[in-house]
Amino acid sequence: MNARTLCLAALGLLALAALAAVPTFAGPYPLGLMIGILGYVVLATAWALFSGPTRYVSLATVAFFGIGAYTVAVLADLLPYPMVLLVAALIGLAVALLVGLATLRLAGVYFVVFTFGLTELIRQLVTYYEVNVTRTLGRYVFLPFGPEHIYWQLLALAAATLGLAFWVRRARIGFALRVIGDDEVVAAHLGIAITRTKLTLFAASAVIMTLAGAIQAPRWTYIEPSIVFNPTVSFLTVIMALLGGANRLFGPLLGAVPLFLLFEWLSANFPNHYSIILGLLFIAIVFLLPQGILAYGERLWPRRRTARPAAREATP
Amino acid sequence: MSLPHPLLSVEGLVRHFGGLTAVDGLSFALSAGEIVGLLGPNGSGKTTALNMISGYLPPSGGAIRLGGEPIGGLRPDRIGHKGVARTFQLVRALPSLTVAENVLAALAFRRERLWGEAGRAEAEALLAQVGLGGRGDQPATSLTYIDLKRMELARALASAPRLLLLDEWLAGLNPTELRAGIGLISGLRDRGTTVLLVEHVMDAVRALCDRCIVMNAGRKIADGPTADVLAHPAVITAYLGGEHA
Numbered sequence: 001m002n003a004r005t006l007c008l009a010a011l012g013l014l015a016l017a018a019l020a021a022v023p024t025f026a027g028p029y030p031l032g033l034m035i036g037i038l039g040y041v042v043l044a045t046a047w048a049l050f051s052g053p054t055r056y057v058s059l060a061t062v063a064f065f066g067i068g069a070y071t072v073a074v075l076a077d078l079l080p081y082p083m084v085l086l087v088a089a090l091i092g093l094a095v096a097l098l099v100g101l102a103t104l105r106l107a108g109v110y111f112v113v114f115t116f117g118l119t120e121l122i123r124q125l126v127t128y129y130e131v132n133v134t135r136t137l138g139r140y141v142f143l144p145f146g147p148e149h150i151y152w153q154l155l156a157l158a159a160a161t162l163g164l165a166f167w168v169r170r171a172r173i174g175f176a177l178r179v180i181g182d183d184e185v186v187a188a189h190l191g192i193a194i195t196r197t198k199l200t201l202f203a204a205s206a207v208i209m210t211l212a213g214a215i216q217a218p219r220w221t222y223i224e225p226s227i228v229f230n231p232t233v234s235f236l237t238v239i240m241a242l243l244g245g246a247n248r249l250f251g252p253l254l255g256a257v258p259l260f261l262l263f264e265w266l267s268a269n270f271p272n273h274y275s276i277i278l279g280l281l282f283i284a285i286v287f288l289l290p291q292g293i294l295a296y297g298e299r300l301w302p303r304r305r306t307a308r309p310a311a312r313e314a315t316p
Numbered sequence: 317m318s319l320p321h322p323l324l325s326v327e328g329l330v331r332h333f334g335g336l337t338a339v340d341g342l343s344f345a346l347s348a349g350e351i352v353g354l355l356g357p358n359g360s361g362k363t364t365a366l367n368m369i370s371g372y373l374p375p376s377g378g379a380i381r382l383g384g385e386p387i388g389g390l391r392p393d394r395i396g397h398k399g400v401a402r403t404f405q406l407v408r409a410l411p412s413l414t415v416a417e418n419v420l421a422a423l424a425f426r427r428e429r430l431w432g433e434a435g436r437a438e439a440e441a442l443l444a445q446v447g448l449g450g451r452g453d454q455p456a457t458s459l460t461y462i463d464l465k466r467m468e469l470a471r472a473l474a475s476a477p478r479l480l481l482l483d484e485w486l487a488g489l490n491p492t493e494l495r496a497g498i499g500l501i502s503g504l505r506d507r508g509t510t511v512l513l514v515e516h517v518m519d520a521v522r523a524l525c526d527r528c529i530v531m532n533a534g535r536k537i538a539d540g541p542t543a544d545v546l547a548h549p550a551v552i553t554a555y556l557g558g559e560h561a
Contacts (some may be wrong), residue, residue, distance in 0.1 A: 078560040128560075175424060178412065179413070180411065183410065187421075188372075188392040188393050190396060190425050190475065191393045191397050191426050192393055192425045193393050279330075
């Protein structure tokens with residue numbers, strides 16, 4: 001562990017402590033905003049964990065998110081809360097492994113379309129089951145949690161997700177994923193077990209998304225498929241990660257914060273034109289900042305990046 | 317006394333693409349330490365044969381053995397771990413990585429893996445061997461064509477292969493670069509690496525190969541010492557065309 005890592009860890013802990021204190025002074029509206037932001041920080045960071053290096057654009061985010069939320073709605077009265085989270089995570093894992101095995105051989109646009117279709121399929125299945133078997137479309141989620149409890153859980157999940165992303169970036173498996181993203185054929189010939197590597201990180205990312213949905217379920221009190229399987233969540237996650245830069249540790253976070261606030265403002269002020277503006281924004285981001293803000297910033301101020309290797313050579 | 321297994325043996329190898337038979341009953345063997353050329357006109361099935369040995373394509377029929385162990389139809393990463401490494405006809409650099417990381421990608425995922433400081437040091441050493449010493453921190457995309465080829469060779473060597481497959485590794489080089497390239501490959505002889513090279517550059521074949529195998533239309537038409545094979549009437553006919561030879 002070098003000085004830079006230690007410094008980063010210390011800063012991270014400080015930020016975490018400061019953020020943990022937010023509910024002690026923030027009112028209900030700012031706290032609600034913070035919960036929303038944290039939710040998307042988790043989703044975007046988890047998304048980038050897999051999709052950043054592989055460039056597999058997944059629109060299945062909300063499928064896992066919804067599975068988490070629905071598991072909590074179904075099991076909240078039957079099992080102790082930690083068990084509910086565990087079961088949710090396991091269901092998310094099982095679905096991710098199944099989907100991963102079926103789809104990770106698909107490349108490019110086929111994968112995008114499949115993940116989008118999968119989300120719709122799961123939503124329709126849940127709706128069908130609820131209408132025809134349980135005969136109630138919506139469900140109430142009653143858990144003895146205040147917003148601050150949801151906030152703290154999400155904060156812990158966000159910290160764990162960033163920690164995992166930090167570790168993966170330095171670990172062999174993260175490197176393997178980058179090699180795969182560059183050229184799968186070369187990766188296979190160099191000895192990388194392609195399917196296992198992709199599946200592992202796809203599943204890790206999916207479990208985090210499932211937990212994000214599970215933890216946020218009590219926020220709504222009442223949920224139904226069209227709320228927790230809303231495809232806009234998947235789109236927002238992609239835009240946030242791309243805006244910040246899906247190949248940087250803090251890229252998705254830096255994309256999630258401003259965009260969430262912007263969407264919040266847009267949906268409050270332009271409720272009818274919200275999705276049009278969203279679409280235009282999506283197009284603008286992909287056209288203008290294909291590598292994300294962080295990469296754009298580095299191109300504007302290239303000195304730091306070119307100076308680093310030179311410094312490394314000077315102090316062997 | 318039993319004969320030792322050849323390092324690589326290929327028996328009755330077949331590959332169909334729909335109705336086309338690209339490789340049609342190919343058989344040959346390589347002894348450890350040999351540098352052998354795999355020649356033939358375009359479309360004769362050389363690269364397809366190489367692709368089956370490296371695991372990129374599963375064979376439609378026949379057997380491939382490495383040191384006596386069957387490897388035909390295994391996944392490329394499995395075959396890689398058994399000791400086969402290759403380069404590609406069109407250089408395939410990993411574009412988002414640095415030069416050293418390209419080599420580290422082989423070190424980190426080979427059987428006896430090297431990672432962290434040890435991996436970096438070994439990558440640097442391999443780069444120095446191919447003439448890219450001190451350039452590890454450059455982005456791979458900044459290299460010239462010959463240097464990309466050097467990097468790809470270092471990456472293949474980083475897998476510590478028993479058998480190295482070179483697919484037209486010398487193609488597209490100018491005369492000076494060609495001399496350097498031939499020097500690099502003949503240097504492999506001293507490491508004891510067995511090399512099978514698909515090549516069209518005849519000067520290189522004469523300079524490097526003890527033996528050559530010639531293919532035409534998916535079949536082997538000649539196999540023997542380089543000078544004999546290149547003078548073989550069937551080989552000349554295959555290269556120049558039947559009517560005009």
